[in-house]
Amino acid sequence: DQQVKQNSPSLSVQEGRISILNCDYTNSMFDYFLWYKKYPAEGPTFLISISSIKDKNEDGRFTVFLNKSAKHLSLHIVPSQPGDSAVYFCAARKDSNYQLIWGAGTKLIIKP
Amino acid sequence: EAQVTQNPRYLITVTGKKLTVTCSQNMNHEYMSWYRQDPGLGLRQIYYSMNVEVTDKGDVPEGYKVSRKEKRNFPLILESPSPNQTSLYFCACGKGALTGELFFGEGSRLTVL
Numbered sequence: 001d002q003q004v005k006q007n008s009p010s011l012s013v014q015e016g017r018i019s020i021l022n023c024d025y026t027n028s029m030f031d032y033f034l035w036y037k038k039y040p041a042e043g044p045t046f047l048i049s050i051s052s053i054k055d056k057n058e059d060g061r062f063t064v065f066l067n068k069s070a071k072h073l074s075l076h077i078v079p080s081q082p083g084d085s086a087v088y089f090c091a092a093r094k095d096s097n098y099q100l101i102w103g104a105g106t107k108l109i110i111k112p
Numbered sequence: 113e114a115q116v117t118q119n120p121r122y123l124i125t126v127t128g129k130k131l132t133v134t135c136s137q138n139m140n141h142e143y144m145s146w147y148r149q150d151p152g153l154g155l156r157q158i159y160y161s162m163n164v165e166v167t168d169k170g171d172v173p174e175g176y177k178v179s180r181k182e183k184r185n186f187p188l189i190l191e192s193p194s195p196n197q198t199s200l201y202f203c204a205c206g207k208g209a210l211t212g213e214l215f216f217g218e219g220s221r222l223t224v225l
Binding site for chain 1: 116143145147152153154155156157160202204206212213214215216217218219
C-alpha cells in the first residue's frame with residue numbers, strides 16, 4: 001500500500017524552463033511534506049518542506065504547492081539549471097515525529 | 113563539518129556471513145534511523161532510535177538488528193544476510209521533530225551472494 005506516490009519515474013526539461021515534479025498521497029493525516037534531492041553516490045539532502053496548514057512555500061528557485069483536497073503536492077523549479085539534475089523524493093510525515101513515508105522518486109534530467 | 117558517516121560504503125558478501133554497517137554522526141542529534149532503498153520502492157525504514165538505548169522497528173525490520181549504546185553511533189547488524197537484503201542502505205539523523213528534516217549518510221551498497 002503506497003501512501004505516497006510519485007508517478008513519473010523520470011522527467012526531462014530544457015535548461016532555463018520550469019520543472020514540475022508531482023507527488024500524490026492517500027493519507028489525510030499527514031501533517032508535513034518534504035522534498036529531498038539525491039545525487040548519485042550521495043545520500044538524500046533536504047530541499048524544501050511545507051506544513052499541511054499552508055498551500056505554498058517558496059525558497060529561491062524552489063516552490064512547493066499543496067492541494068489538500070486533491071491530496072497532491074508539486075515541486076516547481078524555476079529556472080531549471082544543470083545542477084538540478086538529480087532524483088527527487090517526496091516524503092510525508094504523520095503525527096509530528098520523524099517517521100516519514102517516502103515516494104519512489106523522480107529522476108530529473110536538465111538538458112542544456 | 114556536520115557529517116553522518118557510514119562504513120563500509122561498498123560490500124559484497126555471502127549468504128549467512130554476519131556483517132555490521134556502522135553509522136556515526138557528529139551533530140549531537142537524538143534521532144537516528146536506517147533506511148534501505150530499492151528500485152521503484154523509494155526509501156523504506158528498517159529501524160529507528162529516538163535516543164540512547166531506545167530503538168524501534170520501522171517498516172521492514174526482518175533480518176536486521178540495531179543498537180544504540182551511544183548517542184553518536186547506530187550500527188546496523190545483519191546476523192545472517194540473505195540475497196533479498198541486497199540493497200542500498202542509508203543512515204540518517206534528525207535535526208528536529210517539528211519539521212522531520214533528516215541528514216543522511218552517503219549510503220552503503222551491500223550485495224549478498
